[in-house]
Amino acid sequence: MSARMEHENIVVGSLAQIGRCGLFLLRILSAIPLSMRHVRETVRQLWFVGAMSLTIIMTCGLFVGMVLGLQLYHVLAIFGGTSATGSVVALAVYRELGPVVTALLFAGRAGTSITAEIGLMRATDQIAAMEMMAVDPIAYVIAPRFLAGLIAMPLLCCVFCGLSIFGGHIVAVDWLRVDNGTFWSNMTATVDVWDDVINGIIWKSVVFGAVVSLIAVFQGYTTPPTSEGVAYATTRTVVTSSIAILALDFVLTAFLM
Amino acid sequence: MIDTVQVQSDDRTLVRIRGLTTVLNGKTVFDKLDLDIPRGKVTAIMGPSGTGKTTLLKHITGQMRPDAGEVSVDGRNVAALSREALFELRERIGYLFQNSALLTDFDVFENVAFPLRQHTKLPEVLIRNIVLTKLQAVGLRGAASLTPAELSGGMARRVALARAIVFDPMLILYDEPFVGLDPIALNQVLKLIRTLNETLGLTSVLVAHELEAIKQVADHVYLIANGKVVAQGDPKTIANDGSPWTSQFFGGNADGPVPFQYPADDYAQALGFKQGAA
Numbered sequence: 001m002s003a004r005m006e007h008e009n010i011v012v013g014s015l016a017q018i019g020r021c022g023l024f025l026l027r028i029l030s031a032i033p034l035s036m037r038h039v040r041e042t043v044r045q046l047w048f049v050g051a052m053s054l055t056i057i058m059t060c061g062l063f064v065g066m067v068l069g070l071q072l073y074h075v076l077a078i079f080g081g082t083s084a085t086g087s088v089v090a091l092a093v094y095r096e097l098g099p100v101v102t103a104l105l106f107a108g109r110a111g112t113s114i115t116a117e118i119g120l121m122r123a124t125d126q127i128a129a130m131e132m133m134a135v136d137p138i139a140y141v142i143a144p145r146f147l148a149g150l151i152a153m154p155l156l157c158c159v160f161c162g163l164s165i166f167g168g169h170i171v172a173v174d175w176l177r178v179d180n181g182t183f184w185s186n187m188t189a190t191v192d193v194w195d196d197v198i199n200g201i202i203w204k205s206v207v208f209g210a211v212v213s214l215i216a217v218f219q220g221y222t223t224p225p226t227s228e229g230v231a232y233a234t235t236r237t238v239v240t241s242s243i244a245i246l247a248l249d250f251v252l253t254a255f256l257m
Numbered sequence: 258m259i260d261t262v263q264v265q266s267d268d269r270t271l272v273r274i275r276g277l278t279t280v281l282n283g284k285t286v287f288d289k290l291d292l293d294i295p296r297g298k299v300t301a302i303m304g305p306s307g308t309g310k311t312t313l314l315k316h317i318t319g320q321m322r323p324d325a326g327e328v329s330v331d332g333r334n335v336a337a338l339s340r341e342a343l344f345e346l347r348e349r350i351g352y353l354f355q356n357s358a359l360l361t362d363f364d365v366f367e368n369v370a371f372p373l374r375q376h377t378k379l380p381e382v383l384i385r386n387i388v389l390t391k392l393q394a395v396g397l398r399g400a401a402s403l404t405p406a407e408l409s410g411g412m413a414r415r416v417a418l419a420r421a422i423v424f425d426p427m428l429i430l431y432d433e434p435f436v437g438l439d440p441i442a443l444n445q446v447l448k449l450i451r452t453l454n455e456t457l458g459l460t461s462v463l464v465a466h467e468l469e470a471i472k473q474v475a476d477h478v479y480l481i482a483n484g485k486v487v488a489q490g491d492p493k494t495i496a497n498d499g500s501p502w503t504s505q506f507f508g509g510n511a512d513g514p515v516p517f518q519y520p521a522d523d524y525a526q527a528l529g530f531k532q533g534a535a
Contacts, residue, residue, distance in 0.1 A: 121361075124356065124358060124361070125354050125355075125356055125358035126358055126359075126360055126361065128320065128354070128358065129352075129354055129358035129359075129360070130360075131320065131347075132318060132320070132347055132350070132352040132354075133347070133348075133371065133372045133375065133420075134344040134345070134347040134348045134372075134375075134376065135371075135372075135375045136344070140375075
């Protein structure tokens with residue numbers, strides 16, 4: 001096979017995969033009304049992908065805020081603008097770091113486990129057993145996990161942002177002696193609820209939540225039922241999600257600006 | 258026994274397979290296969306490994322579509338059913354998977370209760386009673402709170418059996434139900450299959466290799482090889498019907514119409530010996 005044909009095959013293969021993923025999304029969406037019968041399953045998944053991810057989200061949020069506070073304080077000090085530390089930390093976190101880092105962490109923490117779980121359910125015939133018991137696996141297994149990811153992501157992002165601001169506050173105000181009042185008042189003066197909070201946290205993280213959850217369930221559902229297949233699918237979830245998050249972030253920022 | 262199978266009336270045949278042709282990855286699994294499964298009987302399907310016995314069960318339940326031919330269950334062509342109609346049909350079919358396929362998220366009790374919870378709104382007390390009755394029948398009422406990971410292979414199979422019969426289906430398909438059972442459990446499962454058939458009047462299809470067990474429980478045996486039914490009859494006499502298929506299969510001989518060796522090139526050549534060198 002020539003190199004050109006190989007490249008064409010990769011392009012066609014990727015496009016076909018995106019197409020299959022889109023069709024899978026339609027199947028999930030059409031199964032959501034049916035999955036409302038399994039609200040308990042959705043809540044259980046929400047606990048698993050949301051509540052169980054809190055530790056990593058909170059820890060990372062705190063450190064991201066702290067390092068931002070530290071870096072920005074020293075850069076702003078050059079211009080004598082350390083009083084703006086609070087507002088710059090908040091803008092960076094709300095607009096970019098909050099949704100993006102939360103989504104990347106979510107893909108690594110929850111996305112992989114969703115893929116591996118569904119892949120193993122397929123490998124051990126549990127999906128086929130549900131089909132045989134006349135229970136639609138899309139409605140019972142896939143849709144609850146998809147919905148849980150969609151709901152959990154904005155909530156986790158809010159927690160992440162809150163902890164980041166707190167981390168920035170610790171470093172800037174408590175350690176580097178930026179005035180407490182200036183820190184908060186500058187922040188409230190520059191942060192716009194619609195432009196920064198709603199567009200940043202809500203829109204971006206809802207889109208990221210949908211994309212990461214879709215990739216995770218799709219990879220799990222379509223994996224070859226072998227240990228190697230599950231391993232590859234888990235890796236692909238992280239790689240594909242990360243690329244999708246960063247690429248979509250640019251697109252969303254360009255549109256939302 | 259053979260007479261009951263060959264009766265063509267709709268009332269007596271639950272599953273009718275006509276001209277079933279299936280090609281998987283370029284290999285013909287079934288070649289115009291005809292087969293009838295009579296109502297209220299235990300029918301065993303035997304055959305060498307890889308003849309597509311599990312595939313046949315998948316056709317009956319609509320998990321796979323045939324390339325040609327027709328599989329009808331209770332008078333309805335399975336391949337032509339809509340998804341809703343297929344699910345409706347499956348609610349009346351119990352299926353025992355080769356590897357049990359228990360849901361690992363739930364304990365034994367919830368696994369058996371799963372179909373009831375999904376398809377009925379029965380009060381909790383009733384669900385509890387039904388589940389415990391089924392677990393008692395397979396001897397595992399005491400294991401109700403264990404998780405599937407804590408069960409041995411044989412126990413998992415019995416739980417899966419309890420789950421398959423929890424809805425009192427019209428048709429039960431057992432895929433290798435005897436593998437991994439100790440003699441005590443085997444005997445109980447055999448009795449259970451027989452009792453279910455006699456008391457509930459349901460129809461059973463067994464895919465298995467154990468002729469001794471099948472002799473005790475089945476009314477009729479089909480021997481499938483090379484995509485066709487090569488022999489059928491009473492399980493007690495089929496082994497002695499004199500055909501080369503049955504004498505090879507039940508005699509366990511490597512030589513006969515079924516090749517033991519997967520098609521391969523010359524053995525001596527593969528080992529590096531020169532042709533003709535002694």
